[in-house]
Amino acid sequence: HAEDLARACLQAARSDVSGKGYNLSGGETLTYREMVGRIFAAMGRRPLTPSIPLPIFAAACALLRLHPRFRKWTPQMAERMNQDMIFDHTEATRDFGFSPGRFRLAAEDVR
Secondary structure (H helix, E strand, O other), rough: HHHHHHHHHHHHHOOOEEEOOOOOOOOOOOHHHHHHHHHHHHOOOOOOOOOOHHHHHHHHHHHHOOOOOOOOOOOHHHHOOOOOOOOOOOOHHHHHOOOOOOOOOOOHHHO
């Protein structure tokens, strides 16, 4: 959430740290499906998350890219959804007290 990032910037500015980079991640680890489910729940809708084998998705992308609206679609988009994207924010917590919230959404967050 932007609030977590803004708070981290203020905390870092008030601390002794200078010239150092930090990972700023969320307060919980979610799978892609869990994240999508929460987004749909905030929208008041039932999530639709079909599983499509990568070779079929790759073939569909090749066809869809013929249309300008989908020209940037690639099989790597689907591969990325299955990658572990965990970033450790332990150093930011230790150095300036970074403490992100959980991934909670309200209807106004997804308008």
